[in-house]
Amino acid sequence: MGERVTIRDVAARAGVSVATVSRVLAGNYPTSTASRAKVLRAVKDLDYVANAHARALAGAGRKTIAVLMYDVVGAFYAQVAQGVEMEAAQHGRLTLVSSTGSDPARELALVQMMREQAAEAVVLVGGVTQDDEYRQRMARYAEVLAAAGSRLVLCGRPAPAPDVPALVVEYDNEAGAHAVTSHLLGAGHRRIALLGYQPGNTTGEDRLAGYLRALADHGVPRADAVLHGVGFGQNHGYRAMRDLLDAADGKPEFTAVFAGDDRAAAAAVIALREYGLRVPEDMSVVGYNDDPVAGDITPGLTTVHIPAEEMGRTAVRRALSGASGTGQERHVLGTHIVIRHSVRPLRGGSAAAGAGGALD
Amino acid sequence: MGERVTIRDVAARAGVSVATVSRVLAGNYPTSTASRAKVLRAVKDLDYVANAHARALAGAGRKTIAVLMYDVVGAFYAQVAQGVEMEAAQHGRLTLVSSTGSDPARELALVQMMREQAAEAVVLVGGVTQDDEYRQRMARYAEVLAAAGSRLVLCGRPAPAPDVPALVVEYDNEAGAHAVTSHLLGAGHRRIALLGYQPGNTTGEDRLAGYLRALADHGVPRADAVLHGVGFGQNHGYRAMRDLLDAADGKPEFTAVFAGDDRAAAAAVIALREYGLRVPEDMSVVGYNDDPVAGDITPGLTTVHIPAEEMGRTAVRRALSGASGTGQERHVLGTHIVIRHSVRPLRGGSAAAGAGGALD
DNA sequence: CTGAAAGCGCTTACAG
DNA sequence: CTGAAAGCGCTTACAG
Known part of the structure; x- marks a missing residue:
């Protein structure tokens, strides 16, 4: 329909002149009241909107932030994406969202696309298997992005090396696990099963x-640690718990479970x-993430809150304010335990457990 | 850093020549093997990526699909967004995601931005209050988008009027509610409380x-219907249930609850x-949406599955294949009840209830 | 305060 | 198969 x-x-x-129209619309240059009125009138009459591509080519216009993640439906990812979008x-x-499905080839292709789009920052989200291949890949992303005046942001994943010019936004994952485990220990539990341990994955x-x-802090011997299962999520959690229970014939020695995540x-x-x-x-059971499900089930799950949305916000805030491309910048956001x-x-444990409102 | x-x-x-480079890269025109090799070599050496804006201006390149929704963290929205992104x-x-927060002014601003971006389609997601203001707003979006060669897609919300050139992708919301209520009735329940009714909201x-x-189909008098609460979600559901229970002093007359959504x-x-x-x-309790939470709680919730991801996919599939701008096109996807x-x-009810696997 | 013109980085008829 | 050139729709020094 109708020519643009x-x-x-x-x-x-x-x-x-077109120059005057441009100036009126940009509002960054003096224009007479008369021209302004005429231009605005014409814009309204014709229902004109500027072509973002032409604007971008000419070196102006709205920039975009790209966020690449495994998928969009996981609560953690969705929250980070939301934070990125809102701050952006x-x-x-504008925010461009793409899912990588943990396929490095697709991830690379997406990073290239974002270079084409001249994205101001490319945010990569979520835990990874940190090996040399990973480190090299990230180092390369950071480099090419920096060369294009953009910025690589690693969100919830580690910096590949100290000298890689990336912006890293993490949360204190280890401290959260320490806190929630300590909570269990403080309540008198000694044998605590860790469910869904994922070897290799940074998270x-x-x-x-x-x-x-x-465990060490509380004098529990390493031999008393129970590790089982691979991977997070509903299915892995169920499977791992069943396995442990089956093996113990329904009478496990452990009295508490620390699941890899809330689902x-x-x-x-x-x-x-x-x-x-x-x-x-x-x-006793504790989780991690403070996923919506933690408040939806009975009993409410004691868990570790991770500032997912805040990470997204911080990622773009820092990316936009930082000196582009230079050096590495790292931010670690805090976690806190949510008691439900x-x-x-257990026995003589402290009274740390059991607080919290019905829906919280 | 380094000039682009x-x-x-x-x-x-x-x-x-640049023409040859362009042709080699586009691959849509004959080029000699020799030039191709030289160009590819140079591209690799220089780590060249084309400028998407220049490409778009010249009338080529990758297009983008925009999805605008209330937020990104709601399971329904996240699933639709995922469907859109994957199909796109x-x-x-590429997929541009923005949240409107149910602010019409922001929604309008975003539609304009998407026009500027020359988005191939603009997908609006989620239930609305359908009044004249809404209808006019959508009609206008559809019109301006069509004029720009783009397409308005309404996902999970009604078409404003039969002649508005929008693509509408809905799910059979009424039938799902009918099915799950009938399931309850089939199990012998007569007094069923509807929780979280939202007057005005299309969903x-x-x-x-x-x-x-x-209810009518099963001969239950309208007077036996119990409606309470406004709005969906955890807080509203909790509040409404408490109200009903408080009012009945913990001994309600109804034997089943149909909550507005799973949370x-x-x-x-x-x-x-x-x-x-x-x-x-x-x-007995049933929900709607087949939100992840439905499978995460005990007992597993019997609910209505809505094809959220499929809606997102259908939205872009149809938007890309349809004759642009012309007329209205409507797709209604099916729902199905998920029994957990x-x-x-109750008493002499049928044996319809109670099936389903532990985690499903 | 305003306009003519160059230029942003591509693509694509148009000649050859 | 290849190149010179026009053109996409803006913005912004450069003159005035």
């Missing part, structure tokens, strides 16, 4: 580290019930 | 209509437990 109306059409109808919008930027490794450190924890609660074990009466109803003090 | 490398640089290094990616399109109205129709249903289960009522033994463990047959 251009700045030339507006200029003609307003009886001024606040700064007049899983950090949680394991926090768990082990808490795994929720599934563990179900598996426990199927074995006739009540939470928290017979088994899934932990119960 | 352009097609001219590539041409110079390869010893050919499959067709070589809420349709669910109410399905509920009432099922409200999950909260209702919690409220019921606080009153010592077990689900499904003392009260939150419904229990």
